[in-house]
């Protein structure tokens with residue numbers, strides 16, 4: 001059978017949904033081309049993705065299982081090199097993955113997260129009080145003023161990041177998902193982010209606090225759970241960035257979508273639909289993580305009618321998966337909070353499934369409900385189609401979210 005030509009992924013992420021549809025035309029598992037001309041596979045079918053993520057023959061360790069990387073064919077000039085060089089549970093396999101995951105997963109159990117509720121409420125209330133001081137009718141960027149600081153303050157507080165270091169450490173994570181960067185810019189970011197994070201770890205080693213970074217450092221001393229210095233930095237990269245970016249995107253996407261669909265908004269504000277419905281439907285239609293690098297089959301694997309050869313990179317296309325017509329039919333792309341089946345895999349599946357689900361759900365539910373309670377008349381300050389995408393194919397978000405909270409136009 002002839003393999004269709006690969007879909008060249010758009011580095012600017014101008015229309016990730018159109019791109020996912022283009023991939024799907026070639027099949028639920030299809031060839032794509034990454035920046036730098038590197039060929040990969042993308043899985044956009046829900047069942048196929050579930051199968052792949054549940055299959056322990058898919059590794060995420062590029063050093064051991066990406067043939068071209070191990071052979072030295074993928075160099076520093078590969079724009080996504082940060083995703084291969086990252087040293088944490090997302091680039092580990094088997095026992096290494098379990099060891100790295102175990103150390104942090106226990107901090108995010110539903111019970112531990114429930115204990116954070118009042119803290120998250122207080123942060124949301126502070127941010128909303130700051131927004132209430134904005135003169136009526138003035139346009140504010142809700143992403144910069146609410147959707148970003150809500151999860152970033154929560155995660156930075158948890159990890160004991162001092163106020164003056166937060167902006168730079170957050171910026172490193174933001175740039176790491178920016179697929180428009182040149183290889184030089186990506187490498188420079190990784191170098192700078194790594195240096196700042198190592199300095200932060202050193203400061204916590206000198207002066208431990210009541211925070212998760214200090215707990216991780218203490219765990220370094222324990223038998224069987226030793227973290228190398230590079231794993232320590234890599235784990236903090238991962239937790240600070242994933243603790244912020246996808247929640248920020250979900251809140252931004254949910255608000256943007258509701259404000260663009262008055263009839264859906266009415267259902268929620270009148271109590272006919274719940275915030276959990278909005279969250280699930282947004283996770284499905286506007287998956288915050290759009291296209292996640294990388295998995296590598298440790299042997300040839302047949303899936304979705306194709307054979308993915310051992311050692312080739314695979315991306316999971318979450319943005320496409322939630323809109324799979326094989327599961328959701330002709331209305332798959334329609335945002336409908338009343339839909340009975342809101343099935344998606346936007347938190348992943350299997351051994352690498354997101355450890356932040358309880359925290360993410362808490363932040364999203366508290367954040368969205370508090371926002372609409374405080375500002376029930378909030379409106380978009382631009383036409384929905386004028387909202388610009390984030391500028392990446394890895395994440396699905398908006399560059400900014402201009403709104404009017406109260407007053408004329410709201």
Ligand code: HEM
Pocket residue numbers: 053089090101108238239242243244246247250288289292318345346347348349351352353354355356357359360
């Ligand atoms: C709406 C919010 C979120 C979404 C959509 C999301 C999505 C995801 C996805 C798709 C994966 C799986 C990757 C894979 O299968 O390869 C993942 C993994 C992960 N997430 Fe989240 N995430 C969210 C929030 C969070 C938060 C708040 C945290 C922080 C506490 C977090 C921490 C992690 C970690 C540590 C992993 C790696 C798990 C592993 O490799 O074993 N996430 N997330």
